[in-house]
Amino acid sequence: MSNNKNIEQELNEIAPLLNQISKIPVQQVPADYFKQFKAQVSTEQAVVKKIIWKKWVAYAAAAVFAGLMIHTGWRFNQPKNIPFDYDRYANVDVAKELNNISDKELQEYLNTSNTLLGAGSNILIEEETGYYEVDYNEKSTANPK
Amino acid sequence: MEDQEILIQFNQAATKEAAFTILVAKYRERLYWHIRRLIVEHDDTDDVLQNTFLKVWKALAGFKEQSQLYTWLYRIATNESLSFIEQKQRKSAMSFDDMTEVLSNQLKADSYFDSNRLEWKLQIAIQQLPEKQRIVFGLRYFDEMSYDEMSEVLGTSTGALKASFHHAVKKVEDFIKNN
Known part of the structure; x- marks a missing residue:
């Protein structure tokens, strides 16, 4: 590694003055700096962890913000709730309204209900003493005319 | 300890940290003055020296011995110093x-x-x-x-x-x- 003699010879040829100067450093260094110097490789891992943690927080914050934006957008795009008009239906005369409906319409409604439940299906009505079985098909067979 | 022995010990998990401590002790002063001649300030030199050893710690396992360990360390220290000077010049537009x-x-x-x-x-x-x-x-x-x-x-x-x-x-x- 040392090429001291070669360098001295080289300097004598081109710049002899430099061979007269001491190479001992003249700048100040804190006391015991070299004795106490330790390469902080372990703290580097801590720094890396810290950076990863910071990144994780940033991603989490971004995810929360995006979630809020999506939720808010979804809420605003929902159809507005129309309040139920209780007053309008509270005073309805049910008997009168039923009289206005023709038997044909009622029959059609009952047929539709049957279709939805399935042909020949029965509905059980619970009462204190037991069950009444209502067979919608029975009506048509009991009163064929 | 010879550089070759430091490299062998660094590549074994059990002796890795001890080998690195020896390497730091062997080269810290020489690298410090090499950096300081370029950067002048002690505190900045200390930062660059720390960065240099960090790079060495990370890269030493992959060192292929195509050059001597000693010149490889100087190369890293030189590059770190030049990067530091470049950043400083850019920040202050000097x-x-x-x-x-x-x-x-x-x-x-x-x-x-x-x-x-x-x-x-x-x-x-x-x-x-x-x-x-x-x-x-x-x-x-x-x-x-x-x-x-x-x-x-x-x-x-x-x-x-x-x-x-x-x-x-x-x-x-x-x-x-x-x-």
């Missing part, structure tokens, strides 16, 4: 002349500074050199490297390094004689 003046003033601010001593004149003279010549001068004059070793550090031909060193030496001598 020209080469401004930078030279700043570094010279930092040297003169040292409490032991003595303008009559040749050693201090030499330090000021080195700061007048262009960056590349400053590195070449330091590696040859202070670290006493052969041109082949310098070539490993800087990736430049030995012929170009000889020419660069000769130019640098002449400039330094002229500066000392005239100041």
